Amino acid sequence: MHFAEPLALRSGASIRAYDLSYETYGQLNAAKSNAVLICHALNASHHVAGVYLDDSGQVKPRSEGWWDNMIGPGKPLDTDRFFVIGVNNLGSCFGSTGPMQTNPDTGAVYGADFPVVTVQDWVNAQARLLDALGIQTLAAVMGGSLGGMQTLSWTLQYPERVRHALVIASAPNLTAENIAFNEVARRAIVTDPDFHGVHFYRYGVLPKRGLRIARMIGHITYLSDDVMNEKFGRQLRRSADASADGAAPYKYSTQEVEFEIESYLRYQGDKFAEYFDANTYLLITRALDYFDPASEFGGDLSRALAKASAKFLLVSFTTDWRFSPARSREIVKALLANQRDVSYAEIDAPHGHDAFLLDDPRYMGVVRSYFESKVTV
Amino acid sequence: MHFAEPLALRSGASIRAYDLSYETYGQLNAAKSNAVLICHALNASHHVAGVYLDDSGQVKPRSEGWWDNMIGPGKPLDTDRFFVIGVNNLGSCFGSTGPMQTNPDTGAVYGADFPVVTVQDWVNAQARLLDALGIQTLAAVMGGSLGGMQTLSWTLQYPERVRHALVIASAPNLTAENIAFNEVARRAIVTDPDFHGVHFYRYGVLPKRGLRIARMIGHITYLSDDVMNEKFGRQLRRSADASADGAAPYKYSTQEVEFEIESYLRYQGDKFAEYFDANTYLLITRALDYFDPASEFGGDLSRALAKASAKFLLVSFTTDWRFSPARSREIVKALLANQRDVSYAEIDAPHGHDAFLLDDPRYMGVVRSYFESKVTV
Numbered sequence: 001m002h003f004a005e006p007l008a009l010r011s012g013a014s015i016r017a018y019d020l021s022y023e024t025y026g027q028l029n030a031a032k033s034n035a036v037l038i039c040h041a042l043n044a045s046h047h048v049a050g051v052y053l054d055d056s057g058q059v060k061p062r063s064e065g066w067w068d069n070m071i072g073p074g075k076p077l078d079t080d081r082f083f084v085i086g087v088n089n090l091g092s093c094f095g096s097t098g099p100m101q102t103n104p105d106t107g108a109v110y111g112a113d114f115p116v117v118t119v120q121d122w123v124n125a126q127a128r129l130l131d132a133l134g135i136q137t138l139a140a141v142m143g144g145s146l147g148g149m150q151t152l153s154w155t156l157q158y159p160e161r162v163r164h165a166l167v168i169a170s171a172p173n174l175t176a177e178n179i180a181f182n183e184v185a186r187r188a189i190v191t192d193p194d195f196h197g198v199h200f201y202r203y204g205v206l207p208k209r210g211l212r213i214a215r216m217i218g219h220i221t222y223l224s225d226d227v228m229n230e231k232f233g234r235q236l237r238r239s240a241d242a243s244a245d246g247a248a249p250y251k252y253s254t255q256e257v258e259f260e261i262e263s264y265l266r267y268q269g270d271k272f273a274e275y276f277d278a279n280t281y282l283l284i285t286r287a288l289d290y291f292d293p294a295s296e297f298g299g300d301l302s303r304a305l306a307k308a309s310a311k312f313l314l315v316s317f318t319t320d321w322r323f324s325p326a327r328s329r330e331i332v333k334a335l336l337a338n339q340r341d342v343s344y345a346e347i348d349a350p351h352g353h354d355a356f357l358l359d360d361p362r363y364m365g366v367v368r369s370y371f372e373s374k375v376t377v
Numbered sequence: 378m379h380f381a382e383p384l385a386l387r388s389g390a391s392i393r394a395y396d397l398s399y400e401t402y403g404q405l406n407a408a409k410s411n412a413v414l415i416c417h418a419l420n421a422s423h424h425v426a427g428v429y430l431d432d433s434g435q436v437k438p439r440s441e442g443w444w445d446n447m448i449g450p451g452k453p454l455d456t457d458r459f460f461v462i463g464v465n466n467l468g469s470c471f472g473s474t475g476p477m478q479t480n481p482d483t484g485a486v487y488g489a490d491f492p493v494v495t496v497q498d499w500v501n502a503q504a505r506l507l508d509a510l511g512i513q514t515l516a517a518v519m520g521g522s523l524g525g526m527q528t529l530s531w532t533l534q535y536p537e538r539v540r541h542a543l544v545i546a547s548a549p550n551l552t553a554e555n556i557a558f559n560e561v562a563r564r565a566i567v568t569d570p571d572f573h574g575v576h577f578y579r580y581g582v583l584p585k586r587g588l589r590i591a592r593m594i595g596h597i598t599y600l601s602d603d604v605m606n607e608k609f610g611r612q613l614r615r616s617a618d619a620s621a622d623g624a625a626p627y628k629y630s631t632q633e634v635e636f637e638i639e640s641y642l643r644y645q646g647d648k649f650a651e652y653f654d655a656n657t658y659l660l661i662t663r664a665l666d667y668f669d670p671a672s673e674f675g676g677d678l679s680r681a682l683a684k685a686s687a688k689f690l691l692v693s694f695t696t697d698w699r700f701s702p703a704r705s706r707e708i709v710k711a712l713l714a715n716q717r718d719v720s721y722a723e724i725d726a727p728h729g730h731d732a733f734l735l736d737d738p739r740y741m742g743v744v745r746s747y748f749e750s751k752v753t754v
Contacts, residue, residue: 011629115628174529174636176605177597184593187432187646190587190632193570198632209568216561220554225698228553236671250667252388252493254659255567255575258666261553262560282631289635290627292611321625321698 001132007090007125009234017104020086020129021046021095025071026079028135028264036082036376037126038067038145039287041151042218042284043276045094048086049079049258069204069359081377090125091117097277099202110279112198117283119146119291123153127161139375142166143304144356145323146284149291152331156293157306162310164375166367169320169356171327172301172334173292181221182285184213189278198279207278212269214281216358219268224319224352232261302335311341313370315363317355318348343370378509378714382469384502390492393479397473397506398423398465403456404447405512411754412460412512414503415444416520416527418594419661420653422471425463426456429750446736453745458754459516467502468494468660477578487656494660496523496668500530504538516752518687521733522700523661528666529708532685533670541752543744546697546733548704549607549678549711550669555699558598560592575656584655589646592659598646601696601729609638629654658669678711688718692740693734695725698719711720720747 001022006014023046028035038048049065049072071077071084088096093112097116106113130138143151143160148170155165174182188208189195191301220228236241236249239259250258257263297303301372312335316328325346345366355363378399383391388601391611400423405412415425426442426449448454448461465473468491483490520528521695525547530543551559566572566587574582597605604633613626614634627635634640672682693705704724712719722743726732732740 013628013629041397064698104453116631131534176609176611176636177600177602178644179611179636180593180597180605180638183642184590185632186596187643188590190564191589213561213565216557216564217594219555220561223554225552225554228557234550234553234556234672250388252390254493254563254656254663254668259556260552261557265557265560266564279631284536286631290522290629295611328632 001088001129001221003132004038005128007121007128009115010118011116013253015074015090015097015115018090018097018125019095019124020090020097023047023050024130025049025083025084025135025271027088028083028133029377031377032135033137033139034082035130035133035138036077036084036140036142037093037138037154038071038084038148039122039126039141040066040086040089041143041147042288043272044147045092046086046088046096047094051086058293060145066357069357070364070367076364077142077371082371083130085133087126089117089122089127089303090285091280091287093277093280098277098278099283103195109201111201112279113281114279116286117206118287119149120157122150123157126150126154127158129149137163138323138363139162140166141194142168143170144168145170145353146288146307146362147284147364150333152308153291153293154266155312159307164313164370165308165310166313166315166370167328167331168326169317169323170314170316170331171323172330174289179289181217182289185217186282186285188213188217189281194377198207200278206273208273209277211276211281212266215272216265219265221322222352222354224321224350226319226349227352230350232264235260237263238290250260286318300335301330305331305334305340308335308338308340311374313343313367313374315345315347315356315366317353317363318346319350320353320355321375322353343374378506380502380505380509382505384497384498384505386492387495388493392467392474392492393644395467395474395502396472397467397474397502398504400424400427400463402426402461402463403459403466405460405510406754407514408516408754410516411458412462412507412510412515413454413517413519414515414531415448415461415463415509416499416518416524417443417463417466418520418522418524418533419658419665420649421524422469422681423463423473424471427463430716442735444675447741447744448733452668454519455749460750462505462510464506466499466661468657468664470654470657475654476660477654486578487523488578489656491656491660493663495664496526496530497534499527499664500534503527504535505532507538511604514538514540516754517541517543517748519545519546521545522730523665526665529685530668530670532687532689536684536686538740539687542685543688543690543692543747544705544708545692546694546700546705547691547699549671549707551666552618556666556704558747559666562594563659564588564659565594572655577655579724583636583650585650588650588653588655588658589643592646592649592653593642596642598699599729599731601698601727603696604727604729605726611635612637615638678707679714682717683709683713684709685715688751690722690751691718692722692724692733692742692743694728694730694740695723696727697730697732699730701752720751
């Protein structure tokens with residue numbers, strides 16, 4: 001969808017014109033009352049559900065939407081009942097206007113000229129998409145992690161347009177530690193010589209070293225210590241060579257892979273560096289850092305959330321140390337202080353922050369029953 | 378101290394000759410029964426206590442030993458009573474033979490030729506230093522973090538030479554998450570183009586980008602989320618500019634410092650990259666990864682620790698998520714299974730892993746009373 005009207009950004013800058021990539025699933029009903037908007041997190045896209053087919057009608061490998069376990073016919077968010085919209089955020093690298101694309105004002109790639117965008121800017125851009133689709137009110141907005149922040153921001157920026165908000169594995173702002181991890185990732189990218197002070201597109205190179213490090217750090221914070229120990233532990237890469245007495249047959253090398261966890265992280269880093277845009281990584285981590293609705297209210301989250309009129313479901317996961325249950329409880333408490341209708345589930349899942357993307361039956365059950373019992377169309 | 382005899386290493390390699398830098402504090406008694414060996418962690422040295430003076434007899438700025446709060450006359454480890462030895466480990470970069478120094482076999486800088494060293498190798502080298510000093514039995518070995526691992530290894534490699542072992546903020550091995558953080562730090566160093574495949578000394582450059590990232594990651598894991606929030610929170614770098622309505626006066630930049638925590642981490646990274654050797658960082662993090670005394674006993678730590686005959690004090694800190702109290706309790710449990718004499722203190726300190734270097738009065742009190750009441754000379 002092309003938008004020809006400029007979008008004023010929170011930074012004071014504006015984008016003159018832009019495109020948003022989006023996908024929809026299910027049918028918008030006649031009353032236009034069954035639309036659910038899905039907000040994505042750091043490295044995801046508008047492709048939230050379903051698969052892509054190739055020219056011969058075969059399913060493309062690994063083309064499942066990132067929340068395909070959650071969204072589809074008969075799934076917890078049932079597309080037989082709801083019209084679901086996935087949208088790629090401004091500044092991302094999956095089709096919506098972002099730093100890799102051409103700046104219409106200059107005819108050159110945006111690169112460093114792409115303005116810093118915030119959660120609020122994304123929500124404003126998403127609202128325009130809904131305008132263009134003729135949807136005034138959303139049955140629900142839903143997102144995990146950074147997507148949960150957008151969901152929360154929707155209830156504050158457009159309270160009259162959101163009936164339900166599903167905020168999953170999220171937080172009212174980043175802690176110092178969260179910001180710290182983002183900053184290390186950004187420094188890894190920015191100090192990669194192939195970043196060329198943001199102008200790497202011109203040089204035909206990618207700051208892959210930095211992206212790899214950024215992704216490896218990210219992955220550590222997405223998983224719990226427990227699940228890492230269970231999946232990888234201290235297992236060596238080539239367990240077939242294990243000596244008979246059980247002693248570790250180390251290679252005694254600082255650079256070769258010794259442990260399975262190293263192999264896993266390197267693989268994740270390499271894969272990510274092939275497809276993700278470095279400037280997008282900087283922009284999106286910064287949007288995370290900046291999000292803090294309470295800051296305009298002297299840090300008082302209850303006052304900040306007074307504007308919200310939606311009904312809420314919050315879900316957190318016990319082993320999520322990136323956005324711990326305590327952070328979700330802050331939001332719950334602030335909403336209750338405003339006498340809002342809030343459901344809250346704390347799921348005892350071992351998978352850390354990643355749990356919001358996984359198939360825990362209790363988690364899926366909570367979302368399913370919320371949509372079935374509370375969200376009318 | 379120069380050692381002319383080759384040291385056989387666990388990897389199968391050996392070092393033909395080497396030097397160890399060490400310092401001593403207090404007086405060795407006639408019976409040579411009051412010696413306490415201090416083992417250092419990742420980035421520390423033999424300079425554990427006291428200060429250095431310049432030529433005019435003035436105290437050099439920032440020359441305090443890294444455990445000066447713990448060790449000295451009248452301090453918890455009282456040098457009026459004990460003869461304390463600090464030693465820089467093989468492969469480190471503070472005077473002992475390491476990758477920055479000349480390989481006598483080739484006349485060139487060791488660099489990549491410096492062999493991978495393990496905790497066990499360090500302990501063997503330290504034992505030779507004690508031989509040279511004429512000390513057969515240590516009143517105690519003491520160390521925090523990686524230093525605690527060396528302490529534990531002393532009780533297994535030379536049980537008859539250690540009367541007391543003080544293992545502080547340590548662990549019986551690294552978890553997958555611990556290894557993961559080490560691996561990201563190593564990849565940041567190794568993929569820095571200025572690393573030149575380990576040969577950076579020849580090029581007159583240092584892989585400072587990688588070292589900075591490594592140190593930033595390290596710092597995050599040394600601190601607790603709580604203490605980071607207390608010290609830095611979401612405080613902006615230039616709070617003087619805060620706007621009147623309390624809204625955050627962001628710069629809207631992905632590369633400039635916005636938050637205090639970013640400034641702190643960048644400063645720590647820059648400082649570290651100036652003085653620490655990149656190859657040493659690789660070697661020492663690998664020694665951490667490899668340490669796992671239970672591995673030769675099918676993972677059974679109780680069996681692994683059966684050899685130890687020392688009396689033990691273990692200390693952990695509640696907010697230490699790098700080496701959590703649960704890891705110390707594993708050691709305590711395994712020692713108790715062997716009917717060993719074990720004291721254990723779990724200190725409710727907010728400072729994370731760094732607490733072992735800080736001045737918590739309960740922590741200092743525990744160590745003081747252990748030395749006073751249990752460690753005879």
